[in-house]
Each structure stands twice: as C-alpha cells, then as structure tokens.
Amino acid sequence: MDDEWTLGGSAERWDDRTDDGSIGHGPYSLIVNPLRSLILAAARNGTIRRLVATAPVSRDVVRRFVAGETTADAVAVTRRLVQDGLTVTLDYLGEDTTDTAQAERTVQAYLDLLDRLHAEGLADHAEVSVKLSAVGQMLDEDLALANAKRICQAAEAAGTTVTLDMEDHTTTDSTLRVLAELRRTWPWVGAVLQTYLHRTLDDAKRLSAEGSRVRLCKGAYKEPETVAFADKTEVDKSYVRCVNALLAGDGYPMFATHDPRLVRIVDERAEAHGRKPGSFEHQMLYGIRPDEQLRLAQQGHTVRVYVPFGEEWYGYLMRRMAERPANTTFFLRALATRG
C-alpha cells in the first residue's frame, strides 16, 4: 500500500461501492461501464439530441445541473449560492469551436458576464472557468491565447479571477503553455489537472509554487490507456498523491470532487499539512451533492460551485448523466411520466 494511502495511521481501502450504495462511475471507468458508453454514444446521435433538447421535461432536468441559457440566469443562480455562503465559478457552455465568429461570441459572453458580476457586487465571490477550445484553441493556439487575455483583462477589471478548464489529453501541453503565458501578467490564473493522466503528479509538483491556483479533478474525457489510468482505484490513488503534492507546496489547491472518501482525505491531509481552511478550497458541480456543499461551507471551508450556463447545455448534461446512472434513471422516469 502506498504511504499516501495511509490516513491517520489507518489504511483506507477503496472498492467500487460508494457511500450511497451505488457503484462508482468515474469517467475513467468507461471501459468497464457499458451504460456510460451507451449514453455517450446517444449524446452524439442527432435524433436523440433533438428529442432531448425539445422535450418539455428536459427543461426541469437541465435546470438541476445548468443555471439557464442567459447571463441573467447565471447571475441569479450565483446570487442565490453566494447568499448560501458558497462561492462560484461560472462556465459559459460550448467547446471545440472551429469557427472564429463562434469563438468571438464566447469571448463576448464572458465579457458581458464579468461586467454583470462586477455591477451586481458578486465579483468577490464568483470567478469564471474558460475552455480554451471554446475560444479558438482548435483553430490556432495564438488565437486562444489572445482571446483568453481579453477575458483575463476583463476579470482583472471586475476584480475576480479566471480558471482554464482542462480538456482531453491532446490539449494538455497547449493549455499549460497558454496558462504559463497568461500567468506572466495575471499570476492568479487557475490551472486544472486531471488525476487520470499518468503525467499529472509531475505537473502537480511543478504547479505547486506560491500563489499557484490549481484545481484537481479526476478527469472527464475518454482517454487511451497509453496516457491514462483505466482503473478507478488507480485514478483515486493518483488523486491522493496529487492532494499531498499540492498541499505540501505553497500554492492554493482547489479540490474538485464529489467523492465522499476523497473529500474526507483532502480534509485529513490538509490538517496534517497544517493548512487552514482559507488556504485551499473544495469545488463541486452545480446540482450535485448540494447538501454536502452547504455542510462543508458551514464547517468553515471555502466551497466553490461550478455553474454552467448557456444554450449549449446538451453535451454537458450528457456527461453528467453518463457519470451516474441514477441521474439517467431520474431523467428517463421524468420523460416517461410526462409523455
């Protein structure tokens, strides 16, 4: 058993069963999870897409995970979460843009949003998360960098920060290059590392210097075994190794997971490293384990909720469904009962 697997003298063991009795379904379990593969395949099917996108019940289900389609929706949800003692990172939905006009619309959406957050006095508690592929990374890295700079400038003017989401492994080097360039002017730009990748412990050590904001997550894309752990336990062990590396450094780690065991380990390891609650944070997705979000906040932790909004909610919703069959059952039951 690895050293970092040992907590407070007792060894933690993982298996596939989660605290709520269901079987764990991380993204990395795709190979052994046919339902997840099926849902992701359905997500790419045009007919199913149209059916889901136009079914009236979709609106209710979507609203559980997505703030809405407009900036006003995003701001309203942010205000409610902030009133509950939570902090927020907002994601304007959309990715893999191969069209400069679409990339420009995405940048404008972020600029509008940042303006509104500032005007409404919410910028102290709400930042933005940006996918470089939504602002032109697939067309040209320099275009994505230029667009990201505009968003960082607006965030600085609004008095908040930006985190660069991490996408599939073919973009990791490019995203870290853009991050390094942005940090020359805006050292507060946040990075995201995915523990399903073999490379991530090295990246975590490299990015753990003073002031470095790093979100740690398991990873949400379908990756080949040449670059990623296929086994759930290996991904979880990698998560714990990276938790230790980030907490041992001088940066500001942001632990993004809903996994009850990992949340517990983060808190235990933080205490062992002498970290006070304000020197790291927990992050979870909007609509997932909301009670746990409030519980952690009430304990004095900084908890940041990742709130997606915008018209391009379909792919995001399907990823959440694929992560957890219970969500799909809920959705299908709602479809069946409402016709």
Ligand SMILES: Cc1cc2nc3c(=O)[nH]c(=O)nc-3n(C[C@H](O)[C@H](O)[C@H](O)COP(=O)(O)OP(=O)(O)OC[C@H]3O[C@@H](n4cnc5c(N)ncnc54)[C@H](O)[C@@H]3O)c2cc1C
């Ligand atoms: C704030 C935030 C930002 C993220 N940013 C990125 C990013 O930039 N790049 C990236 O690749 N991935 C990102 N992710 C997604 C992440 O990589 C995982 O795919 C996702 O968080 C599920 O992994 P998990 O750690 O919650 O553990 P899992 O093993 O998936 O889940 C553990 C437990 O959490 C609960 N749970 C998990 N998912 C759900 C759900 N959908 N509904 C209800 N309960 C659930 C269940 O109790 C489950 O047993 C982000 C996640 C968060 C929370």
